Amino acid sequence: MAQFTLRVNDETREVDVAPETPLLYVLRNELGLTATRYGCGKAQCGACMVVMDGEATPSCVVPVVAAAEQPVLTLEGLADGDRLDPLQQAFIDGQAVQCGFCITGMIMSAHALLERTPRPSRAEIKQALASNLCGCGTHRRIVRAVERAAERLSA
CATH class of the missing domain: 3.10.20.30 (Beta-grasp domain)
Structure with missing residues (x-):
């Protein structure tokens, strides 16, 4: 120890x-x-x-x-008290969560991407999430949630 x-x-x-x-x-x-x-x-x-x-x-x-x-x-x-981070909110708004098991990892991978690339392309988002698996198949909604978060964060 x-x-x-x-x-x-x-x-x-x-x-x-x-x-x-x-x-x-x-x-x-x-x-x-x-x-x-x-x-x-x-x-x-x-x-x-x-x-x-x-x-x-x-x-x-x-x-x-x-x-x-x-x-x-x-x-x-990520959250500021009771106020969710825009990325977290985008996942909720876009109904990108089904069982929820993978979402923590997805959000953290997306957060790292958005910190270094504020307006990523769809291909960049998919690449950043490539090592995150989702058995429920909500990848399209997850990618869209990251796109929405990028729009909100850069507005």
Whole structure:
């Protein structure tokens, strides 16, 4: 066990865990941030995506020791109190959520994209979401929600 200082959602948090503990487990079990989901444990489904240093990152394969060096953003960090982030609102407005399991990862991947490319093309959106799987088949609505969010954010 070792003590790590993490910067999660603009808040400094201390954890005492083994250095190789996946960030996903630390977020969920130590910090109580349960929006980030466990899917495959192999960085192949996107359910566990967080944003680290501006990049969508699968938290299931990032050891906490690596995460201690950079800011981490989870879904819980997007909203401003009761006011949802425009991206979150676009997913709701566009009914882009069916079962909801993949959506956290989708939103975090889309957030990273919109931070670096405020007006992405449809192809750029699809590329940014390529490592996020959705078994319900709502990809068209998800892509459209990201397009709507981009429109709102750049207006």
